[in-house]
Amino acid sequence: MWGMTPRSLFRAAAVAELVTWTLLIAGMVLKYGLDAGDRGVRIGGSIHGFVFLAYLVVTTVVAVNQRWSVGALVLGWASAVVPYATVPFEVAVARRGMLEGPWRRTADERSGVWDRLLFFVVRRPGVSVAIGVVAVALVFSALLVVGPPVPKG
DSSP states (O other): OTTOOHHHHHHHHHHHHHHHHHHHHHHHIIIIISOOOSHHHHHHHHHHHHHHHHHHHHHHHHHHHHTOOHHHHHHHHHHTTSTTOHHHHHHHHHHTTTTOSOOOOSOOTTOOHHHHHHHHHHHOHHHHHHHHHHHHHHHHHHHHHHOOSSOOO
16 A cells, blocks of 8 residues: 555554644634634544544554454544544554554455455555545535534533
8 A cells, every 4th residue: 555554554543643633622722721712623623533534444444454353443443532542552552563564465264355345455545545535524524414523502
């Protein structure tokens, strides 16, 4: 995938999630601490929401490639919910060797449906990224229609 290893892609996603948490928290400080309106929360929250969804997708792709347990995958997803937890999670799985190795491109006796989807992603990264961005944008748009996670008050 354009020279990115599972480790480098996961690291980039973890750091991006951390940065967008900072944007969201800064927006909240501006809104609630300095009474500067909600523009910072709307901008930071929107960016964070998009990156949050992208992080979930990246975590899933890396987890399938690296054959993580379901528990490790769920913990990876959960790390995105807690502010700043994605980078410590990435460090922990890297230390355990759970990010080592290249992208898997061929099936073996343990390969299943999710592996076949992974092979499509790895063989066609441009198409896969485009599909992923569109999917995240559609989910993001649907969530915007539903409204913010906290009622206006």
